[in-house]
Amino acid sequence: MNFVAIDVETAIGKRWSICQIGLAIVENGEITQTFSKLVQPPQNEYAIGNINVHGITPDMTANAQVFSEVWDEIYPLLEGKRLVAHNASFDINCLHQALEFYNRPIPVMECDCTYLRTGYKLTEICNAYEIDLINHHDATCDAVACANVYLKLMRGITPDYSKIKPRSEKSGSFFTPEGHEHLCGDVLRPDLNNADCNSPFYAKKVVFTGVLNSIDRKEAADLVKKLGADIDTSITKRTNFVITGSAPGPSKMQKIEQLNAQGCDIRLVFEEEFLRMCNGC
CATH class of the missing domain: 3.40.50.10190 (BRCT domain)
Structure with missing residues (x-):
C-alpha cells in the first residue's frame, strides 16, 4: 500500500496562501518518510485568525521559500502516487490555486479523502482509532495522523465510535x-x-x-x-x-x-x- 498523505496550512482566507506543507510518505503500508516545510505566502501576509489556528507568524516565514520553489522540491515525492488528505477538497484545492497563482501546470493526480470516508473531524476519528494527534494544525503532524487513519481504513479496521461525542448545537x-x-x-x-x-x-x-x-x-x-x-x-x-x-x-x-x-x-x-x-x- 503506497500513498502520500498531505496537509497544508494557509496564511489568510485565500487558498493559494499556503504557509506550511506537511507530507507523510507511505510505502508497503508503513510511513517511511515525513516532510515539513514552512512556505512564504505572497507578500508574507497573514490574518490573525489563521495565526490563532496554526501559530505560524510572518517572522517564521520571512526567509522561507515561496510555494513554487517548495513545489519543485516535493513534486518528485508526489508524482505517480495516490494523494490522501483529511478534507481533500480543501488541501488539494489549495495546491491547485497555489499552482495557478504561480503559473504552474496542475498535474492529474489520484486523490482520496479520509474525511469523506469517515464523516468525522481529524481529532474525532483519531480518538476513535486511538491515534496520537500531538500537535493538531501542524501540517506534518496532521499528515501523519491522516496517513495512520487511512491505513486503518484500508485494512478494514472499524473505529470505536463510542469515543466520539459530538454535541448538539444548543x-x-x-x-x-x-x-x-x-x-x-x-x-x-x-x-x-x-x-x-x-x-x-x-x-x-x-x-x-x-x-x-x-x-x-x-x-x-x-x-x-x-x-x-x-x-x-x-x-x-x-x-x-x-x-x-x-x-x-x-x-x-x-x-x-x-x-x-x-x-x-x-x-x-x-x-x-x-x-x-x-x-x-
Missing part, C-alpha cells in the same frame, strides 16, 4: 439526529442587494450539514446570508460550499463525493475556516 448533550436544526423561511431567500459583494460567499450556493459547536445553525445561516449566500437545504450540482460540523449527514457526504467525481467543484468548509471566511480573515 446544549451540551450528546448529538442525536433531532439535534440538527432545520433551516426554513426567510433565511433561505438570498438578498444580494444588501450583501457584501466582495465576500467569498456572494451569489454562491451554500448548504449546512452536521452540528456546529461555536455557533448555532440559524445564526450561522443569518451570518452567511448577509454575505450574499444563497442557502439551500440539499446538495445539487449547483452547490458551491458545504459548511460542515460534527456528525455530518452521511447522505450529503456521499452526494458530495459523487458530484465531485462527475466534475463538480463542491468545497467542504469546516467550522473554523467558515468563521474565518465570514470575518474576512
